[in-house]
Amino acid sequence: MASIIQKCLYSLTLYLILIDIVQFAWSQSREGRHRREERGKKASLVRKLMRRRPKDGNVRLVDGTNDHEGRVEVFHDERWGSICDDEWDLEDAKVVCRQLGYTEDAQIPDVKVDIKATHNGKFGPSRVRYWLDNVFCDGTEKMLNDCRHDGWGVHDCSDSETAGVICARVNPSSEEFVYTTRKPVVIPRRRIKRIQVELAGGRVQTEGRVMVRFHDDDKWGLICGDGWSLLEGAVICRQLNLGFAQDAPQTDYFGGDVSDIITTGVKCSGQEDELAECYHHDLISNATLVCPGNGRNFATVICTDRLPDLVPDAYEVQRSTYLEDKQLYFLQCAMEENCLSTSAYRYQNENHYGWHLETRRLLRFTARIVNKGNADFKPAIPKHLWQFHACHMHYHSMEVFAIFDVLDQYQKKVAEGHKASFCLEDNECVAGTEKRYACANYGDQGIRVGCADIYRSNIDCQWIDMTDVLPGTYTFKISINAEMKVAESDFSNNAVVCTLHYSEAFALVSNCSLSQP
Numbered sequence: 481m482a483s484i485i486q487k488c489l490y491s492l493t494l495y496l497i498l499i500d501i502v503q504f505a506w507s508q509s510r511e512g513r514h515r516r517e518e519r520g521k522k523a524s525l526v527r528k529l530m531r532r533r534p535k536d537g538n539v540r541l542v543d544g545t546n547d548h549e550g551r552v553e554v555f556h557d558e559r560w561g562s563i564c565d566d567e568w569d570l571e572d573a574k575v576v577c578r579q580l581g582y583t584e585d586a587q588i589p590d591v592k593v594d595i596k597a598t599h600n601g602k603f604g605p606s607r608v609r610y611w612l613d614n615v616f617c618d619g620t621e622k623m624l625n626d627c628r629h630d631g632w633g634v635h636d637c638s639d640s641e642t643a644g645v646i647c648a649r650v651n652p653s654s655e656e657f658v659y660t661t662r663k664p665v666v667i668p669r670r671r672i673k674r675i676q677v678e679l680a681g682g683r684v685q686t687e688g689r690v691m692v693r694f695h696d697d698d699k700w701g702l703i704c705g706d707g708w709s710l711l712e713g714a715v716i717c718r719q720l721n722l723g724f725a726q727d728a729p730q731t732d733y734f735g736g737d738v739s740d741i742i743t744t745g746v747k748c749s750g751q752e753d754e755l756a757e758c759y760h761h762d763l764i765s766n767a768t769l770v771c772p773g774n775g776r777n778f779a780t781v782i783c784t785d786r787l788p789d790l791v792p793d794a795y796e797v798q799r800s801t802y803l804e805d806k807q808l809y810f811l812q813c814a815m816e817e818n819c820l821s822t823s824a825y826r827y828q829n830e831n832h833y834g835w836h837l838e839t840r841r842l843l844r845f846t847a848r849i850v851n852k853g854n855a856d857f858k859p860a861i862p863k864h865l866w867q868f869h870a871c872h873m874h875y876h877s878m879e880v881f882a883i884f885d886v887l888d889q890y891q892k893k894v895a896e897g898h899k900a901s902f903c904l905e906d907n908e909c910v911a912g913t914e915k916r917y918a919c920a921n922y923g924d925q926g927i928r929v930g931c932a933d934i935y936r937s938n939i940d941c942q943w944i945d946m947t948d949v950l951p952g953t954y955t956f957k958i959s960i961n962a963e964m965k966v967a968e969s970d971f972s973n974n975a976v977v978c979t980l981h982y983s984e985a986f987a988l989v990s991n992c993s994l995s996q997p
Contacts (some may be wrong), residue, residue: 536627564614564635613630707775712747804844808827
């Protein structure tokens with residue numbers, strides 16, 4: 481009897497153990513299935529995100545009033561970055577818009593493809609790092625990162641120097657700007673004080689946010705910083721009898737609230753006597769103001785009574801211009817600084833043997849720049865950030881100091897405008913003034929008052945590559961400090977504009993005069 485009971489207990493124990501094993505296996509199977517489902521969901525999400533993740537070199541437009549315009553950002557190294565507006569022009573904008581699908585044959589309802597390049601943070605300041613600076617496209621590139629540039633992350637730009645594009649206009653109108661007030665027709669002209677201007681929030685009376693009050697409104701308000709630059713700042717300082725504009729930041733450093741903005745898109749040439757002579761956006765009554773960016777980019781200015789004033793020597797350009805044919809073998813240092821047209825680099829890439837025998841036709845000239853202001857001209861970036869060029873064995877203190885262009889009768893560039901990096905020094909001074917700046921031995925760079933920096937025609941990059949230009953009559957333009965990296969008391973005399981008669985045998989420059997870049 482006892483043996484039968486023992487066998488029953490043993491069988492019951494095995495049964496209970498078997499039930500536990502089955503229940504454990506079932507629970508583990510259910511948990512495993514749940515984990516597999518969760519892993520599947522996560523994998524699906526990752527695959528979806530991977531498909532949505534931008535590819536390296538993709539571009540996008542941000543902070544525009546519609547999808548067809550905005551500040552340009554490019555994707556690189558797993559993050560978006562802005563483009564600096566140095567050298568930013570129509571050819572660069574065309575590449576961006578074409579990459580986004582805006583071509584001449586694009587069919588977009590109620591939209592006209594009308595490509596323009598914008599500068600000075602027209603669509604707000606940068607809120608991410610700068611990826612590209614000194615972008616140079618010839619217009620044939622498929623993607624923006626195919627264009628020449630200084631390198632990823634290499635730049636000397638402030639937050640307000642963002643590049644933007646307008647690829648198309650929605651129901652385009654003929655007028656984008658209107659006069660703030662009507663210009664008087666009587667001569668001599670009387671100043672019409674219909675717009676009051678003052679500075680507020682500054683530490684001293686020569687700085688602050690720009691406050692304006694229109695003739696038909698008792699309310700003081702702010703100006704949106706879209707496109708605000710030294711040219712607009714100069715008008716404010718002149719109107720308030722505070723001298724010249726030393727800086728014109730787009731910032732809320734001097735206070736202000738976005739709800740106080742009463743106008744946007746202010747645009748001046750820099751020569752106006754008062755803000756009433758400038759342009760601004762045509763605002764519809766009771767319309768909502770749109771200030772691109774983060775809403776904290778207000779127009780501000782810092783005034784001073786001492787600034788340099790660079791003036792290029794127009795006669796020296798006319799006297800010194802000539803043509804020279806030279807093989808690429810002798811231009812290899814210049815190629816490192818992007819001093820030749822795109823066809824030269826294309827020929828080098830396509831012909832690994834014998835490319836150095838290719839001959840380029842160069843339009844050479846001397847650039848003599850005099851400082852006629854009341855303060856020394858000094859580089860915008862500190863000395864420890866200057867770039868050393870091994871070929872030329874000296875430091876370049878400014879990435880872009882001079883811009884050389886050849887334009888046709890429609891003011892279209894026919895020769896790729898070269899942007900020259902200069903080593904700034906005093907080469908000659910008026911009697912009684914000693915030289916202060918020199919490039920040799922890592923010396924201080926600049927141009928002293930009463931002195932001139934001379935880049936003679938036989939120096940590398942002191943030319944325009946004319947190899948691809950047909951014979952004819954053109955406009956030859958040399959612009960100094962055109963990007964306004966350094967403030968000056970007067971920008972209206974920073975360019976030399978000449979008539980260029982170009983043939984297969986010679987080049988003749990005539991009718992040179994000073995103008996604004």
